Amino acid sequence: xxxxxxxxxxxxxxxxxxxxxxxxxxxxxxIQEIGQxxxxxxxxxxxxxxxxxxxHVEFLSSSALGKLISLDKQVKQRDGHLKMSNIRPEIMExxxxxxxxxxxxxxxxxxxxxxxxxx
Numbered sequence: 001x002x003x004x005x006x007x008x009x010x011x012x013x014x015x016x017x018x019x020x021x022x023x024x025x026x027x028x029x030x031i032q033e034i035g036q037x038x039x040x041x042x043x044x045x046x047x048x049x050x051x052x053x054x055x056h057v058e059f060l061s062s063s064a065l066g067k068l069i070s071l072d073k074q075v076k077q078r079d080g081h082l083k084m085s086n087i088r089p090e091i092m093e094x095x096x097x098x099x100x101x102x103x104x105x106x107x108x109x110x111x112x113x114x115x116x117x118x119x
Contacts, residue, residue, distance in 0.1 A: 006034045009041065015117050016047040017110075024059040035067040039074070048080030051113050055086035065100060072104065081105070085113040 008019040018041070025031060041047045050071070054060075075082040083105045087095065095101040107113035 004037055006030060007037045013114055013117070015049045015051050015114060016041060017051045017053060019053045019055065020057050023056055025057060025064045026059065026061045028063065031061065031064050031067055034064070035070065038067060038071040042071070042074045042078060042080070048075065048078055049117050050075055050080065050082050051117070052082070052084045053086050053110060054084060054088070054091065057091065058088065060091050060094065065094070065098065068100070068104070081117065083107060083113045083116055085110050
């Protein structure tokens with residue numbers, strides 16, 4: 001795995017599980033770093049099945065949503081799958097308002113999300 005500054009990456013049942021190290025994802029420089037790490041996972045490390053675990057994330061800025069949309073496009077272009085889990089209700093509300101809950105495959109928790117890759 002490459003040197004991740006903002007993300008903690010592990011492999012579980014053939015799925016690349018990504019956890020965010022930051023509780024609040026607000027700062028533009030921080031969001032750019034996350035975007036670069038997403039890019040590296042897909043384009044350099046060739047990860048196809050990616051699960052974003054939001055269990056540590058308390059706040060997500062709207063510009064961070066753009067990086068999630070970009071990641072989703074990159075993964076789909078490589079015939080991969082992106083799933084998300086453990087999203088707090090206040091962040092889920094933002095996803096609902098922006099209708100991103102329709103775009104993204106969001107599961108309640110890690111086991112549900114991992115199962116969805118198998119199903």
